[in-house]
Amino acid sequence: MSDLFTTIVRSPVARKVGVPQPTRLRRFEPGMPLCEGPVLVAGDGRFADGIAAWLGGAGVPAVSTPPGEGDKVGAVVLDLSAATDPAELDQLRLLGAPAVKALKRNGRVVVVGTDPTTLTDVAAVTTQRALEGAVRSIGKELRGGATANLVLAQGDAHDGVRSAVEFLLSGRSAYVDGQVIRVDDSTSGDVDALRPLEGKxxxxxxxxxxxxxxxxxxxxxxxxxxxxxxxxxxxxxxxxxxxxxxxxxxxxxxxxxxxxxxxxxxxxxxxxxxxxxxxxxxxxxxxxxxxxxxxxxxxxxxxxxxxxxxxxxxxxxxxxxxxxxxxxxxxxxxxxxxxxxxxxxxxxxxxxxxxxxxxxxxxxxxxxxxxxxxxxxxxxxxxxxxxxxxxxxxxxxxxxxxxxxxxxxxxxxxxxxxxxxxxxxxxxxxxxxxxxxxx
Missing domain, CATH: 3.40.50.720 (NAD(P)-binding Rossmann-like Domain)
Known part of the structure; x- marks a missing residue:
C-alpha cells in the first residue's frame, strides 16, 4: 500500500534537508542470515549456554562480554531466568545497556526469564514479573527498526526457548515488538530451517x-x-x-x-x-x-x-x-x-x-x-x-x-x-x- 508520509520524507528534497527517514525493516527472505551478528549472549540463567552453542552451530557468532568502544552487535540475548531477587535486575542494566547502545540497525533485544505463574516465592515472582515492564519500556526507546521482546520459560523449556529466540532474532519478527511469549517444556526435535512445514x-x-x-x-x-x-x-x-x-x-x-x-x-x-x-x-x-x-x-x-x-x-x-x-x-x-x-x-x-x-x-x-x-x-x-x-x-x-x-x-x-x-x-x-x- 502507498504510504504518502513515507513517500514524502524519503523524497530527494526531504533527504537533502535532513528529514529523519523511517527505517526499512529487515524482513525475512529464504537464505538470509538469522540476524546481523555478532550476538551478545549473557546472564547466568539456565538457557544462556545452550543458546550460545546453538547460535554458533547456526553460523552466528556469539560473544559473552559487552561490546567495546566502537564495536557493534546485531542482537543481545539476556538470560535472567535464574533471578529471584529484585537486586539481580541490575544485570539487565549492566549487561544490556552497553549492548543496546551498540545495536546495529534492525537489531534485536531478547530477554529470557522464568514464567512468574510457575513460581511461589514472592520475591522471585516480583523479580520475574518486573522483566515485562522493563522489556516493553526498552522497546519504546529503541530506534533504527530495533525491537525488544521477552520469552518466559515454564520449567526446563530448552526447545521452546530456542524456537522463540530464533523467531525473535530473525526477520520473521520484524513487526513484533514489546511482546511476551510463554513457552512450556514440550519438545520438538530438529526442524528444517528453510522448509519447516514440509509435508504439512x-x-x-x-x-x-x-x-x-x-x-x-x-x-x-x-x-x-x-x-x-x-x-x-x-x-x-x-x-x-x-x-x-x-x-x-x-x-x-x-x-x-x-x-x-x-x-x-x-x-x-x-x-x-x-x-x-x-x-x-x-x-x-x-x-x-x-x-x-x-x-x-x-x-x-x-x-x-x-x-x-x-x-x-x-x-x-x-x-x-x-x-x-x-x-x-x-x-x-x-x-x-x-x-x-x-x-x-x-x-x-x-x-x-x-x-x-x-x-x-x-x-x-x-x-x-x-x-x-x-x-x-x-x-x-x-x-x-x-x-x-x-x-x-x-x-x-x-x-x-x-x-x-x-x-x-x-x-x-x-x-x-x-x-x-x-x-x-x-x-x-x-x-x-x-x-x-x-x-
Whole structure:
C-alpha cells in the first residue's frame, strides 16, 4: 500500500534537508542470515549456554562480554531466568545497556526469564514479573527498526526457548515488538530451517486477498500444501492464490453449518490429511455503539467468532486435525484495546482470544497447539480506505513508527505452525510494532 508520509520524507528534497527517514525493516527472505551478528549472549540463567552453542552451530557468532568502544552487535540475548531477587535486575542494566547502545540497525533485544505463574516465592515472582515492564519500556526507546521482546520459560523449556529466540532474532519478527511469549517444556526435535512445514497440509480461510493470501504464500514457501478457502464470490481471486501457491481452492461460506466438515473432507480427500488450520476470515461493519443495528452486530459475530466455534467442532472431530496439529486464529488489537465504532468487531476479536485460551487447554493432551496473532495497523486495501489523517496517525502510533505488512502477520502465523513451536500454546502475539494502544 502507498504510504504518502513515507513517500514524502524519503523524497530527494526531504533527504537533502535532513528529514529523519523511517527505517526499512529487515524482513525475512529464504537464505538470509538469522540476524546481523555478532550476538551478545549473557546472564547466568539456565538457557544462556545452550543458546550460545546453538547460535554458533547456526553460523552466528556469539560473544559473552559487552561490546567495546566502537564495536557493534546485531542482537543481545539476556538470560535472567535464574533471578529471584529484585537486586539481580541490575544485570539487565549492566549487561544490556552497553549492548543496546551498540545495536546495529534492525537489531534485536531478547530477554529470557522464568514464567512468574510457575513460581511461589514472592520475591522471585516480583523479580520475574518486573522483566515485562522493563522489556516493553526498552522497546519504546529503541530506534533504527530495533525491537525488544521477552520469552518466559515454564520449567526446563530448552526447545521452546530456542524456537522463540530464533523467531525473535530473525526477520520473521520484524513487526513484533514489546511482546511476551510463554513457552512450556514440550519438545520438538530438529526442524528444517528453510522448509519447516514440509509435508504439512494447511487450511487458510479468507485466503482470496490481503492478509489471507499472504498467509497462504508464506505457509507454502515454508513447505506446506495449502487449501485456500473463501467465498464463491471471490472465486477468481481465490483460484489465483491457490495456483500461485500450488495448492487447491475451496469455495465456501465459513458461516455455513457444514463448513468445517467440508474443509476436513476436502483436505483429507485431496491431500491425505489436515495439520494446520488458520482461521483468518473476518469482516468489519463499523458503527457507533448507540447506532449499531442488528445486521451489523450479528454478521460480524457470525463470521468472526461463531463460525470458528462451529468449524472447530468438525476440525477437531474424528478424521479431522491430526494429533500434534496447529490452530492459529487472527484476532486484532481491537479485541485488546477496543476501537471507536467497532464494538461488534472488538467483541468478536476479544472472543477469539478467549477461545484460544480455553481451547488450548482442552486439546493439549493431543499435542495440538492453539494460538492467535493480533495485528495492529497493517497496510491493506481496507486500511487504505481509512481517512487520510486517521490513517497517518494509525501508522505512526507504534514504536517502529510505521505500518506493518501482511507478510508480518503471516510470518508469525507460520512460526506458530512450525513443529519447533510445540512449546507455545494459548498465546496471543501482537503484530503491531508495539502499538501505543493496548497492552
Amino acid at each position: 497440509v494447511a487450511v487458510v480461510t479468507g485466503a482470496a486477498r490481503g492478509i489471507g493470501a499472504e498467509i497462504a504464500r508464506v505457509l507454502s514457501r515454508d513447505g506446506a500444501t495449502v487449501v485456500a478457502v473463501d467465498l464463491p464470490a471471490a472465486g477468481d481471486s481465490l483460484a489465483a492464490v491457490a495456483n500461485d501457491v500450488r495448492g487447491t481452492a475451496l469455495q465456501l461460506d465459513v458461516t455455513a453449518d457444514d463448513a468445517g466438515g467440508r474443509i476436513v473432507e476436502h483436505a483429507t480427500a485431496r491431500h491425505g490429511g489436515l495439520d494446520i488450520v488458520v482461521h483468518n476470515a473476518g469482516i468489519t461493519r463499523d458503527k457507533l455503539f448507540v447506532n449499531m443495528d442488528d445486521d451489523r452486530w450479528r454478521s460480524v459475530m457470525e463470521v468472526n467468532l461463531r463460525s470458528v466455534l462451529r468449524m472447530n467442532e468438525a476440525i477437531l472431530g474424528e478424521g479431522g486435525l491430526a494429533d500434534g496439529g496447529r490452530i492459529v486464529c487472527v484476532a486484532s488489537i481491537a479485541g485488546i484495546a477496543g476501537n471507536r465504532g467497532q464494538t461488534n468487531y472488538g467483541a468478536s476479536k476479544a472472543g477469539v482470544i478467549g477461545l484460544v485460551t480455553a481451547l488450548s487447554r482442552q486439546v493439549a493432551d493431543r499435542g495440538i497447539t492453539v494460538n492467535a496473532v493480533a495485528p495492529g495497523f497493517i497496510e491493506t486495501e481496507m486500511t487504505a480506505r481509512i481517512p487520510f489523517a486517521t490513517r497517518e496517525i494509525g501508522r505512526r502510533m507504534n514504536s517502529l513508527q510505521q505500518g506493518g505488512h501482511p507478510k508480518d502477520v503471516a510470518e508469525t502465523i507460520a512460526w506458530f505452525a512450525q513443529p519447533g513451536a510445540a512449546a507455545v500454546t494459548g498465546q496471543v502475539v501482537r503484530v503491531c510494532g508495539q502499538s501505543l494502544l493496548g497492552a
